[in-house]
Amino acid sequence: MKSKHTFIYGVLIGILGIVLFSSKAVMVKLAYCYNIDALSMLLLRMLFAFPFYIVIAYFYRNEKKEVTKQQDYLWLFFFGFVGYYLASYFDFVGLTYIKASLERIILFIYPTIVLLFNKLFLKKAITNMQKLAIFITYIGTVITFGSEVSVSGSNAYLGGFFVLLSAITYASYLVGSGWLIPKFGVMRFTAYAMLVSCICVFIHYGIFSRVDIFNFPWQVYALGLGIAVFATVIPSFLVSISIKIISSSNFAVVAGIGPISTIILAVVFLNESLTLLQMIGTIVVILGILLVSKSKKT
Secondary structure: OOOHHHHHHHHHHHHHHHHHHHHHHHHHHHHHOOOOOHHHHHHHHHHHHHHHHHHHHHHOOOOOOOOOOHHHHHHHHHHHHHHHHHHHHHHHHHOOOOOHHHHHHHHOOHHHHHHHHHHHHHOOOOOHHHHHHHHHHHHHHHHHHHHHHHHHOOHHHHHHHHHHHHHHHHHHHHHHHOOOHHHHOHHHHHHHHHHHHHHHHHHHHHHHOOOOOOOOOHHHHHHHHHHHHHHHHHHHHHHHHHHHHHOHHHHHHHOOHHHHHHHHHHHHHHOOOOOHHHHHHHHHHHHHHHHHHHHHHO
16 A cells, blocks of 8 residues: 555646646747747647657667557557647647637546547446536536637637547547557557657648748747647656556546646736636536546546
8 A cells, every 4th residue: 555655746746747738738829929820839849749759669668568469550550640649739729719728628528528438439338427527517618618709709619629629539549549558558658659649740741831940939949849848748757657656546636737727827927817607617627527537436
């Protein structure tokens, strides 16, 4: 049994990882102030992250794993494409239309989408508690989003749609990749999937973009590096360590700090604000996700 101090240490590591992950949306919004488009910003993130994941893949090349087949690598490519490339692209596009705080609230519903996918594709039953949690979560999202539409106009619909697509693609990655992780190992799988995502972004940019990537202010490159290192690579390690120490169920509860930390960071660095109705909606969403986490333990 783990000691109380070890558990607290795991929780603190998890909180730090979640806060760093939450900073991504804020740094992306700051970069958009310099008139950079979503694809170029995503390219900078992947360019800076690429060397880190090559090193990680090399050092964990012999990570303990099960026997892998050729089709396992095809599935790995698919989930890297869907879970990291598409999810990231949809998220970055959505952030061009909506606030960072609203983005995190919509993105935070992905655990409920995981439950729905498990029901549809893996035939796993949804308990009454989980059904209640899903209902509460979506009510909170509708309250928060509906209030934002009245403030920001119809663009909020478009931004919310893209962020919802991001949540759906990320949830599909979580559902589908669960059986692949034991085959490759956590670190190898994550590194390989991220490398697939990076290459997809490079190809996407090369085919469709006509933007000169070397013609942005230095602040854009600094933010791109910050997103890659402090909002991608480092928190991915911290989250993995935290889950190992305190378990995924406990971490899911800790992850509830995500929307709150994003709101705080957005208020401090972007001068964003939420209405009273949006704050109520945020609390409702968090309560719904906590119910999902609680029901997973049973």
